[in-house]
Amino acid sequence: MKKILIIGGGIAGLSAGIFAQKNGFHSIVVEKHHTLGGECTGWDRQGYHIDGCIHWLVGTKKGTGIHDLWVTVGALDGVEIYHPESLIAVEHEGITVHFYRDLEQLQSSWLEISPEDRKEIEQFCMDIKKLHGFSIPSGKPIDLMGPLEKIRYIISMKDVGPVMEKYGKITVKELAGKFKHPALREAIASFMPEGEYSAASVLFPLGTFTGGQSSIPKGGSRALAERMAERYRSLGGTVETSCEALDAEIEGRTVKSIGCKSGRRFEADYFIAACDPKVLYEQLLEGRYPDPQFEKRYHNPEVYPLASNIYIGIAYEGDMKDIPRTLKFPVESVDINQDGKPIEYLQMTHYGYEPDFAPEGHTVMTFAINQFKQELERWELLVEDPDAYNSEKKRIGKEVIDAVETRFPSMKGKLKLLDVATPQTYVRYCNAYRGAFMGFWPTISGKTLNHPGAIKGLDNLMLSGQWLQPPGGLPVAVITGKDSIMRICKKEKKNFREETE
Ligand SMILES: Cc1cc2nc3c(=O)[nH]c(=O)nc-3n(C[C@H](O)[C@H](O)[C@H](O)COP(=O)(O)OP(=O)(O)OC[C@H]3O[C@@H](n4cnc5c(N)ncnc54)[C@H](O)[C@@H]3O)c2cc1C
Known part of the structure; x- marks a missing residue:
């Protein structure tokens, strides 16, 4: 039996491990951290x-x-799905703009806010709707497709092309600027920080969300990763945790x-x-x-920000x-980045729909504050001084609690800081470059990366991942985890099997 590490x-x-086992390989996953899941995780603090x-x-x-792929790897097998009413709601000067799941409701609520934006709102919703028929390709990777499969693939992308053409070339700010009402402008602009970010990054999440393709598996991220780990083990896969790979022994074109x-x-x-x-x-x-x-x-x-x-x-x-x-709500004088420029909004997500995340009658909320090049560099320096690093985390936690109490006075005295993770947390636990939690962000001048996972000069090593x-x-x-096994099956002249016999 051939072995895959x-x-x-x-x-x-x-995913690679599950498909390796399904296809008759002996696989071992070596993981740096003591748990599996990587960035798809969650952690317990003080009973929450x-x-x-x-x-x-x-x-x-x-x-x-x-969806079928998630079921096959055990992530969504029999799992209850929570469908939030809106992707996000953004407050601006007393008006709340909802990005509702129901596109008609989104459209009518926006028209109510701004009848003078009718033309733009209808166009925006029509373009979002065009994406409803699109589903992220999850079959064969392009490099393994035959000519007919490639034609079918191109046809399946027919709705995406015109939307990318239109929105991939304008910035989020330019898209926002098409609307007259300041609340709508602000709501759209708040999707991305100021800069060259492509407006496609507003359309696609809204397309999948309002098309019913993206919701939330109950139990959360850690539970999802644990189900996949369980599926992997049940197929006979081997896991070595707290086992960081450091070097590769190479002979010619082969990793030994x-x-x-x-x-x-x-x-x-x-x-892999x-x-x-x-x-x-x-x-x-x-x-x-x-x-x-x-x-x-x-x-x-x-051009390729992280x-x-x-x-x-x-x-x-x-x-x-x-x-x-x-919910995204405006805040004043909240000093997070220490660059003299206070942040303008806080994005809060609460988990009231997950009774097991908090003791009865209590709720957990999280706040995600994006950090870019300058801030990432600051965290890289700060982490070298543990006392300064820890006190900065506490300071930021307090700033956020104060801001929440200002926005929700009824919460005063009822909030408790549980944890502050920083870009360096993702470096420490996941070896994530600069703490990045996703690949390069889409900008109007950057080209999207479509990488086949091959390493030039090496025949038996490939790359998978986000x-x-x-x-x-x-x-x-x-x-891409599955794709790597498909490519190995091709090299081994084996038919790739999605299901175990
Ligand atoms: C706050 C946050 C919110 C997010 N929200 C969403 C969302 O809503 N929807 C969504 O689709 N995605 C979301 N993501 C992104 C998603 O988590 C990632 O895209 C995904 O988890 C990446 O998976 P991966 O396997 O490619 O990489 P990773 O999760 O980074 O896994 C890589 C693994 O390799 C291990 N490793 C690294 N170096 C070594 C080594 N030398 N030896 C051994 N092991 C090593 C790491 O410890 C890690 O476990 C979010 C991420 C974050 C942080």
């Missing part, structure tokens, strides 16, 4: 559970290929073994790097097999049933 036990690594990932999961709609921090070496016939690409290219391969597509992006952060998060968990002694699941394809995130992780 998988580096990284995030969603891509677990902080969900660290899923705000929406593409693939919750039955009948789509990506991977050495881990624990001192163990693992030999295999194939290797389901870790951050920087770890692969610079650490494991010591810069000897640079990839031009990644290099171009790493060296051009203006972002991480400050992620804050707060407990509230009360229920939040009347507050949208994700970085390889748009739009990134969990669907791309699960798809």
Whole structure:
């Protein structure tokens, strides 16, 4: 039986492992952290559970290929799905703009706010609707398709092309500027920070959300990853946690073994790097097999920006049933970044629909504050001084609690800081380059990366994970994990099997 060693036990690594086992390989996942799941995780603090990932999961709609894939890997098998009423609600000067799941409701509520924007609102909703028929391709990767399959693939993308053409070339700010009403403008602009970010990043999430394709699996992110880990183990897969891969032994075009921090070496016939690409290219391969597509992006952060998060968990002694699941509200003088420029909004997500995340009568909420190049550099310096780093986390937590109490005076005295994760948290636990929680952000001048996962010069090592394809995130992780096994099956002249016999 041929052996596959998988580096990284995030969603891509677990997906690769599950399909390796289903296809008659012997696989081992080596994972740096002591748990599996990578960035798809959650953690417990003071009797509460902080969900660290899923705000929406593409693939919750039955009948789509990506849903079937999630079911096959055990992630959504028999799992109850929570359908929030809106993707996000944004407050601006006393008006709340809802991005409702029901597109007609979205349209009519926006028309009520701004009848003078009728033309733009109707056009916007019509373009979102065009994406309802689109489902992220989850079958064969393009490099394995025959000519007929390629034609079918191109036809399946027919609704996406015109939307990308129209929205991929304008910025989020330009899209927002088409609307006359300041609340609508602000709501759209708030999707992305100021900059060159493409308006497609507003359309696609709304397309999948209002098309019923993306909701939230009950139990949250950690439970989803645990179900996949369980599926992997039940198929006979082997897991080595607290086992960081550090180096690769290479002969000619073949990787022979991977050495881990624990001192163990693992030999295999194939290797899949389901870790951050920087770890692969610079650490494991010591810069000897640079990839031009990644290099171009790493060296051009203006066109290919990266972002991480400050992620804050707060407990509230009360229920939040009347507050949208994700709410963006304006704040004044909240000093998060210490660059003299206060942030303008806070984005709050609450988990009132998850009774097991908090003691009865209490609710957990999280706040995600994006961090970009300048801030990431600051965290890289700060983490070197543990006292300063920890007190900065506490300070930020307090700033956020004060801001929440200002917005919701009835919560005063009933909020408790549970945890503050920083970009360095993702570096520490997941080896994520600069703490990035997704691949390069889409800008109007950047090209989307569509990477086949191959490493030029090496025949038995490939890359999987969220970085390889748009739009990134969990669907791309699960798809590219499977794709690596499809490619190995082709090399081995085996028919790829999705289901176990
Ligand atoms: C706050 C937050 C919110 C998010 N929200 C969403 C959302 O709503 N929807 C969505 O689709 N996506 C979301 N994402 C993104 C999603 O979490 C990621 O796209 C996905 O988890 C990436 O999976 P992956 O397997 O490609 O990589 P990772 O999760 O990064 O997994 C890589 C694994 O490799 C391990 N590793 C790294 N180096 C080594 C080494 N040398 N040796 C051994 N192991 C190693 C890491 O520890 C990690 O476990 C969110 C992420 C964050 C942080």
